[in-house]
Amino acid sequence: MSKFAPISGFPEWLPEQRLLEQQCMDTIRKQYELYGFANIETRSVEPTHVLTGNGDDKEIYVLARLHEEADAAKAPPEFGLRFDLTVPTARYVQQFKGQLSFPFKRYQMQKVWRGERPQEGRYREFTQCDIDVIGDGTLPSHYDAEVVRLLAVVVGQLPIPPVTIRVNNRKLLQGFYEGLGIADTNAVLRVVDKLDKIGAPKVAALLQTELNLSADQAAQCLAMAAIKTANTGFVEQVRALGITTPLLEEGLTELTEVLDNAADLNAARLAEGKPPAVSADLAIARGLAYYTGMVCEGQMQGFESSGSVCGGGRYDNLANDAKVKLPGVGVSIGLTRILGLLFAKGVLKPTRKTPTEVLVALNDDASRPQANALANRLRGRGIATDLYHAPKAYGKQIEAASKRGIPYVWFIGEADSHHVKNLLTGEQVAADPATWSPA
């Protein structure tokens, strides 16, 4: 393999793409903090048994030391790279329980790794931007509503196509399946989760052939999964199916709370002629084994076939052990996937290669200290400034600034006179280093 080849599944951005990613992460961070979330980072590695302990089958990368290769091959792999941010956070919360304040609201924006076969929109290394709330003993359901709302607010502020967060509740599905007289409700969940991929007829067939449901039971499951409303209208439609159980009622109440808490966001989107920010979609089940209540995933307009770009749910048992119960709820934004899709399709076009605002033109090598001092002066005033590296013709220096997307070029003239050229307007004006600021 060439020394300089890309590695499949490990994306790298150019500086101008990274600048957009940084702007997205700044926006996400700001909103997460506005809603009272504090940041943590967890170590990249976890004991392998922590990663494999929740019944999920993610492909995990384990570590070995290069100079101990022979030994490492014999010993069982001790540490693996995290495949998400939720499992490490559940471990972190248990480990530092005595030093945290509960409900513990944290956000985390870090890379995760999965040893999967790469394909479009699927990576082996990618950044996730998560929020989770973890309670000590109990966690009120209004946090489900809060994290979904915040997710909708955040993705709504990113420079990306509109995202609709489709929400469901596993209690609602499981209560309904129980009401239908189905014993293995998890098996039904897993089959219904394939709706998007294989379609209703095949799901109906699988439910009957593999899980021995009656044609009527299968039809009811599909009728339930077909319910999709951008408000609390789903309640009436569920009731019309004629099934009621305590678990189903609990699910209905919790899902109603989520939709109510996003009503103002949906109204604003409707007024703009855009798809809803949050909608109830009773086909959503989510693959991960640890979810116990609310589940959600977001689709990006124009990229529906590329799968979800954000998602999450409620997990009442992930962080528990014999002594403590630490229920949680959280959502995750798949930022690398979003940007990868938008860069590939040219939907998101970077314009600047650098955050630099001013390029100081260099007259000649002898005046470098003077140009340097001016640059330091502007920096001291909070203006990102660079100095051209060689005393080339002004036209060349302006061209270099333009190529990098730097909006201003600064010229130092005779007798400490100064001029600034705005490359967007072409206008050139006299400027005072003590007072001039970018527009």
Next chain:
Amino acid sequence: MSKFAPISGFPEWLPEQRLLEQQCMDTIRKQYELYGFANIETRSVEPTHVLTGNGDDKEIYVLARLHEEADAAKAPPEFGLRFDLTVPTARYVQQFKGQLSFPFKRYQMQKVWRGERPQEGRYREFTQCDIDVIGDGTLPSHYDAEVVRLLAVVVGQLPIPPVTIRVNNRKLLQGFYEGLGIADTNAVLRVVDKLDKIGAPKVAALLQTELNLSADQAAQCLAMAAIKTANTGFVEQVRALGITTPLLEEGLTELTEVLDNAADLNAARLAEGKPPAVSADLAIARGLAYYTGMVCEGQMQGFESSGSVCGGGRYDNLANDAKVKLPGVGVSIGLTRILGLLFAKGVLKPTRKTPTEVLVALNDDASRPQANALANRLRGRGIATDLYHAPKAYGKQIEAASKRGIPYVWFIGEADSHHVKNLLTGEQVAADPATWSPA
């Protein structure tokens, strides 16, 4: 091993410590950008031969897939985790050369991994905050001076004890050793680099016994290494040793440029009665094999025995291949090491567990929607706001805010009246949600 035990060498911070780390990283990022550096991130893994190709012997972690353990053990390890940010950047610059603008000024703040035996201030996973400038063909020496100055500015703005950046130049040392008639100048560099650890008498002995230097040659090497000045006074002291070669002259000129460019910073520090920001120290050699000119490392006042907290140098050949010459210069801040030392000694004391500014007190469950709406309103105005999760006594809610370091508690009264209590002053005043702001 317990599920919740720390993993030696993989530090994790509490939220209040992470908040300080974030503030440090924000400061570093801001200054790096002010000086015209653009951000990149590189993938965590590199082909193993890229990591081992520079003659360094860092302990490298290689990856294997958990479910392919048997195969992986047979195949040579293909990918390893990066042990620094310079080697991946050199590879990145070659790979994307046609899409970058040169001189390429980039900053990078990411984790690196080393499979070393952990000890105080040494980690297996840690964050580095780097700047590098890479030229296409040539790179003027004034960039050496720029990166050292910027490093001094940045560490000077962090909430840490004063750091002195000790600078040297390998050309100066090698030119001097050549002038002494020494053939294997690299071997001498490596021995002199041990001065801090083993002291002058042992270095003198090693130079004579292991490298066959005469007593006079060894004494001259030590006399050179003893030169330390906080200005360009080192030039005269080097000349007084009576050796001159073209390479030595080049080193003197380059080192003078670095010190001249930091003169104003040193003057300001002197005026404050603090140690210099930048000083010439002719004992500095730096371990990494790829440095070719300027080398520097920073010591933190009160933590001199803990080793360097930042450092870097000039590397003219790291990114080259047969066709292209891409000389570079860069420096790195070892942020995890700095914070680890200061947290352990209690020098840096976190005060807030969350960036939240306002905690809205909850009167009763029925008024939660009203409290929630108020919180959303404050958030919309850019004020980080959280809502207490349960309608406990006000005293309890105030105590919870105080424990987290949240400075304000907001009370919603009858007839849409509002009051805010400042927990720092104890003062409570009427407040209008449309106009109130934190002090």
